[in-house]
Amino acid sequence: MTSTLESPTRAGAASPSRYSTFMSRHSSLMPTFAAVVILVALLVGAQMRFSNFLTPGNLSALLLDNAYLLVLAVGMTFVILTGGIDLSVGSVMAFTGILGASLLSQGLPAVVVIPIVLAGGAAIGLVIGILVHYFDVQPFIASLAGLFLARGLAFVVSLASIRVEDPIVLWLQRTRLAVAGWYITPTGIIALLTVAIAFYVLHWTRFGRTVYAIGGGEQSARLMGLKVARTKILVYVISGVCGGLAGVLLTAYSGAGYPRNGIGTELDAIAAVVIGGTLLTGGTGYVLGSLIGVLVYGTIKKIISFMGAEQSWMQIIIGGILLVFVVVQRVIVARSQRRT
Template sequence: MTSTQVAPARESHVVSSRHRFMTRHASWIPVFAAIAILVAMVIGAQIYFDGDFLSPPLISSILLDNSYLLILAVGMTFVILTGGIDLSVGAVMSFTGMFGASLLRDGLPSGVVAPVMLACGALIGLGIGVLVQYFDVQPFIASLAGMFLARGLGFVVSLNSIKVTDSSILWLQRTRWHFGDWYVTATGILALLVVAVGALLLAYTRFGRTIYAVGGNEQSARLMGLPVARTKLLAYVVSGTCAGLAGVVFTAYTGAAYPLNGIGTELDTIAAVVIGGTLLIGGSGFVVGSMIGVFVYGMIKTIINFLGVDQSWTRITIGGLLLLFVVVQRVIVARSARRR
């Protein structure tokens, strides 16, 4: 009699513990899914290419080639966590690159040019934030206006490509520190530092906690006396600043600036952030997850290159993964709502 009573009680305790774990850690499930997909791709590619795929130089190049995208993804994470979107980041990256390259061509030192590029990005981000917060413009429309503005300003600077010869800017990309067969560039280190700072801001500051609160329920955040307006403005400023920094990195990566650079990059950034587990409705997500999403994106491009097929398959694969993760997000949100 006693044993039959203990067994159901034990089973109930296990189910209850599992329920608590899923409730508390549901936001990490998409991140783990992204990690699983990344690991599966690496293992599958290694097997398919008879062990010739996975090598330190190749893995190092993924960070090198996607440093600018990683920086953009950090800024985009802040905006999406508030329930917004920023379609301007690719155009801002292009414009700040054009403006910075023109200033360098005119003889200004890189120590002045780089902060100016970041300030230009922050200013455009602030303008988008003001439209969203104080003029009640939808983030999609406000950031679309910012995208057209930045793209137009890039063409105003120059219709042609501007070559960058400044040694300090080019040093960011050309200098490599080797650790055996592995290597890292200054742009890669800069991108990882941005990830670290973004993760710390979200996890351990009042600003970060308010970001989550605003994205979770903006009305409740207002009732709790949280600085909703200032937080949303700062989220777009962070995104714009990251876009300006990405302009510095991308200019160093290509060695030139061109007004058509960055077309479609905003969509790549959003895809990486969503694949990394950040909910499009806001309130749930992590910078680390966005980094994983960028690595998934970079790994897909690398595998497509190894296969020697058309690059359009990169878009097709990313589109399929994006659809999958949006469905996963909807399932998680629905299950969380039922548990409440």
């Protein structure tokens, strides 16, 4: 009789345990799933409203028009996962874009110019990373200094737009690989490759695990013997390199470098990363979620273009969605704290 009474009790105790384990393992995916739902709802709603929205051409343009933003969002994901922030990426993109255009106009080949601009972005990221880690400067302040530095350097290079005529750079955007109405350009391929490499690094390497560990608790990561200093600096270097690469993609997309490019783009990148499910507190997030966030951003922008409405609605809608996702993130953090 005793064994009969004990068996249901054990089974009943096991059920909430399994539920709690499942929720603790998968609750971090909730914001990303929400972003996917929002993206699908936007696409379906736009198709019902305009009837010609879900065409291969429009969907292909979603990626290509926002390839530079996707690359910025990848770099921003690394930084935010450690609990930091990088406000310099828009200015780095402008600086590297105008620097590359200037060097190309002087006759330097693209195979030389592109590594130079990537190194320029990495150098600014290195400065920010050193300020954050070794001088204990808040990431907001350190990256704000990087923003002013990069923007100032962009104006030093040129105050006016510089047209790009290099065939290799123009090939990146003008070449289209088309299949059944769908198409992609080398800029889009580069952006997707950046996402794929970042996904591999974050989920399959020791460096990636260290990034997540630092976001989860820097002191704990130190006690575990992880290389915190190197990792914190490298994430800002990666963000700087992504800023430089975005400068190349934007220059290829627009056909010119301009020192005022990218004003406010750092906020767009942060919004895309947050909408994609990366917690601003660090330690939780996915680079594929950032891809979804960029597609949500691009879809809203295209819907507003179809409607012929003012671009101010873009900021209003993105702001509203961002507020919703911040609330969702706070709920997730509160639940995880209660479980611990």
